[in-house]
Amino acid sequence: MTTSRNELVPALGTPVSETPALEVRGISVAYGERAILENVSLTLERGELVSLLGLSGSGKTTLFHVISGLLRPDAGSVWLEGREITGRTGEIAYMLQKDLLLRHLRVVDNVALPLVLRGLPRARARAEAAQHFADFGLEGTQMLYPAELSGGMAQRAALLRTWLVSGAAMLLDEPFSALDALTRRQLHGWFQGKRGELGLTTLLITHDIDEAIYLSDRILILGGSPASIRAEFEIRRPDAAEGEDFATSAAYLGYKRRLLQALDGVRGG
Amino acid sequence: MKRPRSTATSPFWRLVPWLAGILLLAVWQLVSGLGLVPRFLLPSPADIALALYQDRLLLLRHLRTTLLEAGLGLAAGVVLGFFLAVVMHRSRLLRELLYPLLLLSQTVPTVAIAPLLVLWLGYGILPKVVLIFIVTFFPMTVSLLGAFAAVDPDEIRLLRAMGADDFMVFRAVVWPSSLGAFFSALRVSTSYALVGAVIAEWLGGSEGLGVYMTRVRKSFAFDRMFAVIVLISVLSLGLLGLVKLLQRLLMPWERRGSAAAAGEDAWLNNGG
Numbered sequence A: 001m002t003t004s005r006n007e008l009v010p011a012l013g014t015p016v017s018e019t020p021a022l023e024v025r026g027i028s029v030a031y032g033e034r035a036i037l038e039n040v041s042l043t044l045e046r047g048e049l050v051s052l053l054g055l056s057g058s059g060k061t062t063l064f065h066v067i068s069g070l071l072r073p074d075a076g077s078v079w080l081e082g083r084e085i086t087g088r089t090g091e092i093a094y095m096l097q098k099d100l101l102l103r104h105l106r107v108v109d110n111v112a113l114p115l116v117l118r119g120l121p122r123a124r125a126r127a128e129a130a131q132h133f134a135d136f137g138l139e140g141t142q143m144l145y146p147a148e149l150s151g152g153m154a155q156r157a158a159l160l161r162t163w164l165v166s167g168a169a170m171l172l173d174e175p176f177s178a179l180d181a182l183t184r185r186q187l188h189g190w191f192q193g194k195r196g197e198l199g200l201t202t203l204l205i206t207h208d209i210d211e212a213i214y215l216s217d218r219i220l221i222l223g224g225s226p227a228s229i230r231a232e233f234e235i236r237r238p239d240a241a242e243g244e245d246f247a248t249s250a251a252y253l254g255y256k257r258r259l260l261q262a263l264d265g266v267r268g269g
Numbered sequence B: 001m002k003r004p005r006s007t008a009t010s011p012f013w014r015l016v017p018w019l020a021g022i023l024l025l026a027v028w029q030l031v032s033g034l035g036l037v038p039r040f041l042l043p044s045p046a047d048i049a050l051a052l053y054q055d056r057l058l059l060l061r062h063l064r065t066t067l068l069e070a071g072l073g074l075a076a077g078v079v080l081g082f083f084l085a086v087v088m089h090r091s092r093l094l095r096e097l098l099y100p101l102l103l104l105s106q107t108v109p110t111v112a113i114a115p116l117l118v119l120w121l122g123y124g125i126l127p128k129v130v131l132i133f134i135v136t137f138f139p140m141t142v143s144l145l146g147a148f149a150a151v152d153p154d155e156i157r158l159l160r161a162m163g164a165d166d167f168m169v170f171r172a173v174v175w176p177s178s179l180g181a182f183f184s185a186l187r188v189s190t191s192y193a194l195v196g197a198v199i200a201e202w203l204g205g206s207e208g209l210g211v212y213m214t215r216v217r218k219s220f221a222f223d224r225m226f227a228v229i230v231l232i233s234v235l236s237l238g239l240l241g242l243v244k245l246l247q248r249l250l251m252p253w254e255r256r257g258s259a260a261a262a263g264e265d266a267w268l269n270n271g272g
Helices: A060-068 A107-117 A122-130 A151-164 A181-198 A209-215 A240-248 A250-268 B011-033 B045-054 B056-090 B092-105 B110-121 B126-149 B153-161 B166-202 B209-218 B222-250 B266-271
Strands: A022-031 A034-044 A049-053 A075-080 A093-095 A170-173 A202-206 A218-223 A228-234
Touching: A022 A060, A034 A060, A034 A075, A034 A202, A034 A228, A049 A209, A060 A075, A060 A093, A060 A170, A060 A202, A093 A151, A107 A122, A107 A151, A107 B166, A122 A151, A151 A170, A151 A181, A181 A209, A202 A209, A209 A240, A209 A250, A218 A250, A228 A250, A240 A250, B011 B045, B045 B056, B045 B222, B056 B092, B056 B126, B056 B166, B056 B209, B056 B222, B092 B126, B110 B126, B110 B166, B126 B166, B153 B166, B166 B209, B166 B222, B209 B222
Parallel strands: A049 A202, A049 A218, A093 A170, A170 A202
Antiparallel strands: A022 A034, A022 A075, A218 A228
């Protein structure tokens, strides 16, 4: 497989099989008088995709800011493979809503940017980034500028950039929400494939219930004011052989109904 | 209202902007040449061209001085304007403190302080450079400040999440996003610099296009007067063209063309 990260990316400690990839313990955040998050805890096992589902303004993005180190929580801690990383940036790869490719950098330099920020010489960072372009369906786009990419390509480039430095886990904040429905569907399928192939460990923010069911192993519902985790659903997908039917299966609809009920409950409370 | 069809590419429409100028020159030549207006008051375009040619060596010498002053003043204005913008961007205290002062500095008329500068700093090159600095740093500082503040906060957040420090955030996001504003300001400052140099030279000195201008005016050599005006205009256009060229070179992503798409680097062939 060509897509194994090599030693160029700083290793993030030796993996210990029992420790979860990512652990968030009792996070509370308040802006002045207003409490945003209260005692939020979650764990992410290796290779797992967990979705955070919640209404707008439920504190999902605040939680991501805490996990990525952009924001120091008032209480609680964040652990990556057993190491505490609370309040430290650059530890966990974070992809924001928009693709946020910098328009003045060529695509390859955009993807290589986090490697450069980690101290890799530019040429090596470029070479390292370029190595994975084909795997992310980006062959031939290295020397283009972001403005010359299609929406799906830009999103894949941003994903590649995130994955390159993702070490143990990555945070995706509505990575597909800016795309049109067809491209999004396409990208979902592609992403599921990549996930299996690379064993990605992902925490995903979404407000798209279908996306959450389609992609997740587990779904956490964040809600209330201040927000906390209100419900947890485990999604059991049929085997890959019949996987294509999942989106229209009775099981799928069952999940959707339960999720909608849970979300309504959160809103009521 | 009728709109012309296919205006963009046809050679006719490309010629139109030149027509008015050519017509103006022709009328001017006729009016002067036929003696409708005395030639010492309004020399004909041909007279001006001749004066330009005859005085070319002298003009060249004066030109060198003016360009040196404009260049030094502009460089000082751009560099200090840039640093002032950076400092004011980073510190709210300095921003609030200096901004009114900055605005105030621009209400002082250039022509009024130029004689003072000459009094304080002598007849040499220094008062000119200082005057040019005063008129050029302001557009730079103000537009850069605006551009720095307008950077997408999400882009900054992304860089921060990647572990970038303030300097890296500035280098990778804030500065490149502000390049467009920088070049707009540079265009304004460049034309200010040239005009500033000439005005400063009017008030004293031994060399420079402004000095030359004062001398030919005093001797009523209006053909030479016009010649130097033409020279300054052409120079202005040339410098602005240079800035435009620089912008094209330094902001390749602004060119949408697929020229940038051709992967020319060797590593691509090796690595891909």
